Amino acid sequence: MRRFIFIVTVMMALAALTAGAEGARKLRVVATIPDLKSLTEAVGGDLVDVDSLTRGTQNFHEAEVRPSMMLKLRRADVLVENGLDLDAWADVAVNGANNPNIVRGAAGRVDISRGVPILEVPTVRVDRSMGDVHPLGNPHFSLDPGLAPIITQNIVDGLARVEPENRAAFARNRELFLAKLDQEMGRWQKMMEPVRGAKVVVYHPDFIYFLTRFGLVQVATLEDRAGIPASPGHLVNVIKMMKAERVKMILVEPWNDVKLANRVAEEAGARAFVMATAVGAVKGAENYIAAIDFNIKTLSEALK
Amino acid sequence: MHALVVVSVLLLVALLAAPVAAQEADALRRELDQMRRGFETMKEQYQKSIEALSDRLKRLETTPVPTAVGPAPASAIQALQAAPPGTGLGSSPMSPSDLLRPREPYSLYGQRGSGQLLFDMGVTGDFVGAFAPHNVQKSGAGTFGADTNRFFPREVELSFFGQIDPFARAEVRIEAGSDSSVSLAEANLTLLTLPYGFQAKLGQMRNRFGLTNVIHEHDLSFVDRPNVLRNFFGDEGLVEKGVEVTWVPDFLPFYLEALVGAFNGDNTTAFGYGRITQPLVTGRLRTFFELGDTSAIQLGISGANGQTADRLTSTILGYDVKYKYRPEGWLHPLLTLSSEGLYSRRRLEEVVEVETLVDTDGDGIPDTPVTNLIGKKSTRDAFGWYLQGEVQPLRRWAFGARYDASQFPDRPGFEKAIEPYVSFFPSEFLRFRVAYKHTDRDRTQIEEFNLNGATARSVNEVFFQATFILGAHPAHPF
Numbered sequence: 001m002r003r004f005i006f007i008v009t010v011m012m013a014l015a016a017l018t019a020g021a022e023g024a025r026k027l028r029v030v031a032t033i034p035d036l037k038s039l040t041e042a043v044g045g046d047l048v049d050v051d052s053l054t055r056g057t058q059n060f061h062e063a064e065v066r067p068s069m070m071l072k073l074r075r076a077d078v079l080v081e082n083g084l085d086l087d088a089w090a091d092v093a094v095n096g097a098n099n100p101n102i103v104r105g106a107a108g109r110v111d112i113s114r115g116v117p118i119l120e121v122p123t124v125r126v127d128r129s130m131g132d133v134h135p136l137g138n139p140h141f142s143l144d145p146g147l148a149p150i151i152t153q154n155i156v157d158g159l160a161r162v163e164p165e166n167r168a169a170f171a172r173n174r175e176l177f178l179a180k181l182d183q184e185m186g187r188w189q190k191m192m193e194p195v196r197g198a199k200v201v202v203y204h205p206d207f208i209y210f211l212t213r214f215g216l217v218q219v220a221t222l223e224d225r226a227g228i229p230a231s232p233g234h235l236v237n238v239i240k241m242m243k244a245e246r247v248k249m250i251l252v253e254p255w256n257d258v259k260l261a262n263r264v265a266e267e268a269g270a271r272a273f274v275m276a277t278a279v280g281a282v283k284g285a286e287n288y289i290a291a292i293d294f295n296i297k298t299l300s301e302a303l304k
Numbered sequence: 305m306h307a308l309v310v311v312s313v314l315l316l317v318a319l320l321a322a323p324v325a326a327q328e329a330d331a332l333r334r335e336l337d338q339m340r341r342g343f344e345t346m347k348e349q350y351q352k353s354i355e356a357l358s359d360r361l362k363r364l365e366t367t368p369v370p371t372a373v374g375p376a377p378a379s380a381i382q383a384l385q386a387a388p389p390g391t392g393l394g395s396s397p398m399s400p401s402d403l404l405r406p407r408e409p410y411s412l413y414g415q416r417g418s419g420q421l422l423f424d425m426g427v428t429g430d431f432v433g434a435f436a437p438h439n440v441q442k443s444g445a446g447t448f449g450a451d452t453n454r455f456f457p458r459e460v461e462l463s464f465f466g467q468i469d470p471f472a473r474a475e476v477r478i479e480a481g482s483d484s485s486v487s488l489a490e491a492n493l494t495l496l497t498l499p500y501g502f503q504a505k506l507g508q509m510r511n512r513f514g515l516t517n518v519i520h521e522h523d524l525s526f527v528d529r530p531n532v533l534r535n536f537f538g539d540e541g542l543v544e545k546g547v548e549v550t551w552v553p554d555f556l557p558f559y560l561e562a563l564v565g566a567f568n569g570d571n572t573t574a575f576g577y578g579r580i581t582q583p584l585v586t587g588r589l590r591t592f593f594e595l596g597d598t599s600a601i602q603l604g605i606s607g608a609n610g611q612t613a614d615r616l617t618s619t620i621l622g623y624d625v626k627y628k629y630r631p632e633g634w635l636h637p638l639l640t641l642s643s644e645g646l647y648s649r650r651r652l653e654e655v656v657e658v659e660t661l662v663d664t665d666g667d668g669i670p671d672t673p674v675t676n677l678i679g680k681k682s683t684r685d686a687f688g689w690y691l692q693g694e695v696q697p698l699r700r701w702a703f704g705a706r707y708d709a710s711q712f713p714d715r716p717g718f719e720k721a722i723e724p725y726v727s728f729f730p731s732e733f734l735r736f737r738v739a740y741k742h743t744d745r746d747r748t749q750i751e752e753f754n755l756n757g758a759t760a761r762s763v764n765e766v767f768f769q770a771t772f773i774l775g776a777h778p779a780h781p782f
């Protein structure tokens with residue numbers, strides 16, 4: 001028992017010694033996905049240091065919780081998460097980080113789905129026979145530029161909860177970013193106008209917000225059900241549908257089976273394109289605006 | 305003439321009607337008075353209501369703002385979030401009165417709709433079929449003992465987990481096994497908001513000792529627990545009641561988790577004294593290194609020191625290492641390697657025969673040998689380890705093998721085993737696994753291994769495993 005008390009005392013003394021050396025520094029923010037890292041950088045500017053727990057090439061549904069995530073979270077003042085169960089694994093990482101600033105309910109925990117009009121919210125009874133269904137609705141909204149005002153407002157509010165004195169600076173950065181985004185939006189709308197109403201097939205249903213924003217129609221998914229690999233019978237039906245609906249394009253995530261998408265596209269007389277499903281998912285999509293720009297260019301050229 | 309008559313009649317009627325009109329005017333005046341009074345009363349009531357609503361609005365504006373609630377108008381969000389964060393977590397320590405005050409979950413309890421449980425719930429079912437020759441079944445020397453040549457529910461587990469309040473989370477797991485008995489597998493709470501990077505877990509738990517002890521049966525990468533863990537901690541592993549405190553420093557360039565724990569020491573295989581006054585003390589250090597974007601390695605050392613039921617010291621030390629290679633963009637690792645080793649040093653009291661000379665003829669000289677049984681304390685060292693490798697080239701298929709080598713901490717003997725296996729995952733929540741296990745044991749004094757002409761010294765077994773997850777299941781760490 002004495003040994004136990006001794007060990008605990010030594011650990012506490014070490015912790016106390018190391019805790020005081022905090023001077024003026026930037027707000028340390030960790031985002032669960034790179035889209036939110038990019039948006040937080042835009043809002044936080046020079047006042048924040050932002051890191052991401054995942055890379056754009058990863059499937060965010062199935063991110064592996066590594067202790068390196070816990071190390072990033074251990075030092076974080078703020079955790080920005082997507083919500084709607086896309087990054088539910090963050091809870092496991094937070095639990096291993098021993099950081100009270102970012103546990104659920106803490107001031108430093110920012111859920112950017114707050115106030116977002118959610119699509120594909122189930123209106124019928126859901127269970128896992130429907131695949132990896134999201135009971136709260138489709139969580140892939142972060143790359144819809146039309147939702148950036150809500151998302152960035154949530155980020156401003158979250159950062160300002162931790163650093164209220166910088167609220168005005170965060171709000172000003174947000175306005176500048178949104179003004180820039182607005183200019184781009186006008187250009188993007190013009191580029192997409194000629195292909196409005198075009199039909200596309202997606203591999204996994206993570207483009208619905210983007211497609212809806214620019215007036216495109218998703219007619220099928222290569223996945224039989226979300227998260228369940230496609231059966232041959234399902235693929236045959238998709239190919240028939242693509243031919244009947246004259247679908248020219250399959251949208252694929254970089255982490256999904258691109259070869260399979262290419263085979264299906266070939267059979268259906270279409271083409272498969274790897275899209276920027278997140279910031280950093282493909283070359284040329286290094287930040288939020290660049291990722292959307294990449295998708296707009298790819299869609300507008302492929303659907304001509 | 306006619307006109308004169310008509311005028312006279314009209315005048316008469318008018319004269320007769322005059323008192324009636326006066327009466328009606330009075331009645332109208334009274335009604336108007338009543339209505340005026342009614343309006344006054346209503347005005348007062350409305351005024352009171354407006355004042356009450358204003359007070360309520362003021363109160364609401366100063367109450368905590370939940371950080372993750374449903375949609376709200378942007379203007380409302382802006383106005384609400386300008387308020388100070390309600391819990392004050394991370395900004396100011398809790399006072400005793402804060403601890404006593406009812407908080408959000410309790411108020412939410414009364415407002416929740418159907419389907420909003422405020423915690424997660426899940427069921428896992430793990431069924432195993434173990435097949436071996438009859439002599440193995442008869443001697444009980446198979447991996448699953450009396451369940452050899454049976455298909456049985458090894459572990460059906462009902463689990464509840466979630467936030468208790470903003471400061472703690474809880475986990476409760478209740479399980480039933482092949483003997484249909486229901487038992488408490490785990491029930492603990494974790495204090496999440498301790499300062500200086502500390503966290504404390506209290507209750508009954510699977511101890512964080514090495515790699516696999518903390519993992520429940522259904523989540524193991526192989527069908528059965530490695531021999532070394534079963535030999536050193538028993539079939540169930542190390543499950544104790546007490547407290548674990550972890551510390552994660554934030555000043556190191558790499559991840560390090562330090563853990564100390566104090567427990568009853570109820571595990572009869574390794575300890576067994578079962579009193580917190582003479583606690584089983586555990587400790588663990590775990591670190592982790594990224595080797596680029598695609599591979600990573602985790603290293604750990606663990607230790608446990610306690611007393612056996614005979615109040616003799618028992619110490620177990622362990623190492624563990626795990627490596628994963630996951631190519632860029634893959635949804636699963638291509639290669640996983642893991643190894644764990646345990647070293648046991650235990651004081652034992654063994655009954656030994658001691659021969660002494662006794663004086664039987666009365667000449668004062670001991671001359672006759674007599675055998676006495678006496679308890680003799682000794683120290684026994686034992687070591688065991690395993691190495692596992694798994695390749696998963698396809699999302700639904702994994703192929704692996706495990707090599708076991710282990711001594712026994714309280715008796716002589718040695719066993720080694722090799723166990724190749726194949727896993728098939730129709731989905732994330734369903735898994736089938738087939739394994740073959742060959743075990744060799746040396747010539748020991750262990751009685752059950754020597755039954756039936758010692759045929760149980762070399763054992764061949766085939767396992768089939770089916771595992772499902774129903775409902776919520778937390779994500780698996782590295």
